[in-house]
Amino acid sequence: MIGGLSSLTFFLTMAGILAIITLGLNLQWGYTGPVQQL
Amino acid sequence: MFQSVLDGILTGAIRLILIKADQVFVLVLALVLMLALHLVLTRTTFGFALRAVAETPALAQVAGVRLSTVIAAVWIIAGSLSAAAGTLYALTNQLNPMIGPVFLLPVFAATIVGGIGIGSVYGAVLGGFIVEIASGLALLVLPSGYAPAMPFLIILAVLKVRPQGLFGEEQR
Numbered sequence: 001m002i003g004g005l006s007s008l009t010f011f012l013t014m015a016g017i018l019a020i021i022t023l024g025l026n027l028q029w030g031y032t033g034p035v036q037q038l
Numbered sequence: 039m040f041q042s043v044l045d046g047i048l049t050g051a052i053r054l055i056l057i058k059a060d061q062v063f064v065l066v067l068a069l070v071l072m073l074a075l076h077l078v079l080t081r082t083t084f085g086f087a088l089r090a091v092a093e094t095p096a097l098a099q100v101a102g103v104r105l106s107t108v109i110a111a112v113w114i115i116a117g118s119l120s121a122a123a124g125t126l127y128a129l130t131n132q133l134n135p136m137i138g139p140v141f142l143l144p145v146f147a148a149t150i151v152g153g154i155g156i157g158s159v160y161g162a163v164l165g166g167f168i169v170e171i172a173s174g175l176a177l178l179v180l181p182s183g184y185a186p187a188m189p190f191l192i193i194l195a196v197l198k199v200r201p202q203g204l205f206g207e208e209q210r
Contacts, residue, residue, distance in 0.1 A: 006057075011174040012167075013061045013130055016068030017123045019166030021141060022148040023075060024119035026162035030154040031092045031112050 060129045071122060072163055075115075079159060088112065144169050147189035151196050153203020161205025168192070 079085040090098035091108045099105050127137070148169040152161030173188040196203065 007174070009057050009061055010130075011171055013064045014174075015167040015170035016065050017126050017130075018141070018144055018148055018170045019163040020068055020071055020119050020123040020126070021145050022152065022162045022166040023072065023159065024116035024123070025145055025149045026152060026154060026159065027075075027112050027119070028116045029149065031088050 058130075064126045064130055067122070067126060071119065072159075075119075076159060084108075084111070143186070143189045144173065147193045147196075150193050150203060153205040161203055164204060 079088065087098065087103045087108055088111075090101065090103055091105060095105055098108075127133070145166075148165035149162060150165070151168055152163070152165030169189055169192055172192060173185055176188045177185055
């Protein structure tokens, strides 16, 4: 149980980090126009 | 009295599930950054200019938006977000020169899951959580060597079921 919650916290932390990088890539792809201009 | 009991319970609970202070800091800062970006995109003139450029670059230019400045600003924001994420990663994990490829595929998968374009900022965040948690859960049923394949499977599934992503707009 304790191990599971610790793992969940670790994955949530990593997911938060991944979400921030994804936000950056999403901005570049979606807000600078290249995808719209395809 | 109540406050001290509550503090004791919370501290005990936090110690019990072994949440490190760094992890709490990472989660809180991630949420703050997302909220800040949301506010910038929806409440500021710069955000409106950014969305106009994303919608129709030529029309935005006609309306007085300096295209090169906006695009440069987006690159700076995106680079800053990556730098912040790298710093947060360094707080909770050991850095090595090869962490770039480790993140490359999950980030592409998360972006595709979330969808690209206006309104998909929330999708990007959700995509990040979905990909990471799916990769983590995959370890429960698959040998750890197969875990890196999970982003591939997620990309395939999303492109088959909903090609524009969860929050992306359908292209006509």
